[in-house]
Amino acid sequence: MSRIIVVTSGKGGVGKTTTAAALAMGLAERGFRSVVIDFDVGLRNLDLIMGCERRVVYDFINVIHGEARLNQALIKDKRNENLFILPASQTRDKEALTKEGVGKVLTDLSEDFDYIVCDSPAGIELGATMAMYYADDAFVVTNPEVSSVRDSDRMIGILSSKSQRAEEDREPIREYLLLTRYSPERVERGEMLSVEDVQDILSLDLIGVIPESQAVLNASNSGVPVIMDGESTAGQAYSDVVARYLGEQLPHRFLEIEKKGLLGRLFGG
């Protein structure tokens, strides 16, 4: 039996795809068979972040329409044998996603995989609602910024009312707050909402805080999920997120300003 995770946010550009890629790779690194699906039909990007853009032959929509078999469309990750990617279509529009079609693909995948990570598109339209409909768990990716927090709250409302679990009156989707692009310096200066502020407003379980980091751009530039950059604060923070998701109790890191030593101050960061 597999677990379906949706990575969602409402607002665009907050780090959904970065998170979906990191999460899927992190779970695969821990030995779980994982697949990450791009639900952003028409604007596919997960393939780029995963570094497999030149290996896309068939896509999610081809499988839904019966134009390709699932194992023809799944791309096996070259770095980790437990990880597979199901890319979105670049040419179709999102109306090609149907509840039945998506449900069938997820059911087939759940026979082979421990975790199915659904990378939601921005917005609250069909692509986003399809990505969350069958979910067991939801990562609500939020930036410490007004429009992102508001959109996340909107998405929380949709998760609790428009999912299959809600419609069938089953146990609700487990929702986790993931705060990204966090800058302790700006929080200290009173320019940015703090972790506590966002938690007060959204009242969700905090699964992790990803600090603002150059490593995230480097990772997407090179098509390597940032979680593989174990040197970086963002990579380490994502590793912690995966560990917490799997039940480990870890304190939150990178919430305080890094104190530079005398040498660091003299020679710069």
Add this chain to the structure above:
Amino acid sequence: MGLLSYFKSKSTSGSASLAKERLQILVAHDRAGRDAPSYLPQLQRDILKVLRKYVAVEPGAVNVNLEHDEHHEVLELNIVLPEGERSTG
């Protein structure tokens, strides 16, 4: 710039507190709308219709609001009567 501005920037709180305040109000309002039963707008229109048989109230005079408490829900109904209606009885 210099020492003075350094102390000044420390003492005045940044825009984050304003952001939090605005968000708290907004999110509470959004949630109230989201959780409200779907019959509320129709109820509001019906009450207004009945009321207007007797009193010439403004279209926006009826305000229906549902508040949640831990143990119970309160349906608040607010009607603004026009000035001078009392004398006509």
